[in-house]
Amino acid sequence: RKEVEQDPGPFNVPEGATVAFNCTYSNSASQSFFWYRQDCRKEPKLLMSVYSSGNEDGRFTAQLNRASQYISLLIRDSKLSDSATYLCVVNRAGTYKYIFGTGTRLKVLA
Amino acid sequence: DAGVIQSPRHEVTEMGQEVTLRCKPISGHNSLFWYRQTMMRGLELLIYFNNNVPIDDSGMPEDRFSAKMPNASFSTLKIQPSEPRDSAVYFCASTPTGRNTEAFFGQGTRLTVV
Numbered sequence: 001r002k003e004v005e006q007d008p009g010p011f012n013v014p015e016g017a018t019v020a021f022n023c024t025y026s027n028s029a030s031q032s033f034f035w036y037r038q039d040c041r042k043e044p045k046l047l048m049s050v051y052s053s054g055n056e057d058g059r060f061t062a063q064l065n066r067a068s069q070y071i072s073l074l075i076r077d078s079k080l081s082d083s084a085t086y087l088c089v090v091n092r093a094g095t096y097k098y099i100f101g102t103g104t105r106l107k108v109l110a
Numbered sequence: 111d112a113g114v115i116q117s118p119r120h121e122v123t124e125m126g127q128e129v130t131l132r133c134k135p136i137s138g139h140n141s142l143f144w145y146r147q148t149m150m151r152g153l154e155l156l157i158y159f160n161n162n163v164p165i166d167d168s169g170m171p172e173d174r175f176s177a178k179m180p181n182a183s184f185s186t187l188k189i190q191p192s193e194p195r196d197s198a199v200y201f202c203a204s205t206p207t208g209r210n211t212e213a214f215f216g217q218g219t220r221l222t223v224v
Contacts (some may be wrong), residue, residue: 026158034212042217043201043215043216043217043218044153044201044215046212046213049212055141077132087152087153089213095166096141096154096158096160096165096166096205096215097158097166098143098155098205099155100145100152100155101152101154102153103149103152103153
């Protein structure tokens with residue numbers, strides 16, 4: 001079983017839709033959580049960190065559920081420019097190790 | 111700051127040849143990571159350094175792979191001999207000290223072994 005698991009998708013949604021991705025992690029000692037975005041043939045870039053109390057950044061909301069060991073990303077009012085792969089990232093406690101999920105592909109359709 | 115710089119951007123080599131990938135982390139960052147990305151396996155952590163010291167190389171696939179960080183501003187990932195299954199995009203990333211910090215990625219090296 002992979003340490004970080006995501007549904008690969010693709011999620012095809014119309015512009016303006018709300019879409020949510022989940023990610024599960026297996027190591028209960030995981031300490032920090034992030035969502036990264038990767039455009040085709042580009043490097044991953046930080047979208048947002050995920051805090052225990054949940055956090056919002058514009059149209060993006062991230063949630064953490066430690067009891068069930070999953071994090072989520074909600075995108076409201078999807079734009080064409082949101083089309084990308086979204087990577088769930090977990091930092092293992094006591095280390096500097098960033099473990100990436102394989103990513104969820106999102107395609108926003110006009 | 112120029113960000114994490116990797117070279118070359120693209121590399122095509124024949125099976126059996128030695129390949130060296132290079133990375134210059136962001137100045138002042140203490141941790142450096144090498145990742146490999148393929149369609150099948152996603153982003154896999156190969157090795158990471160903290161203060162130029164290799165901390166965890168458990169992701170290095172086999173003895174053909176080696177990595178060094180001779181100083182705070184330079185790291186190499188070497189594959190010798192290369193095989194077609196090594197074809198992938200290799201990313202280098204760096205972070206400042208602290209755990210809840212952003213990892214900054216270079217643009218990657220696209221390696222094709224024929």
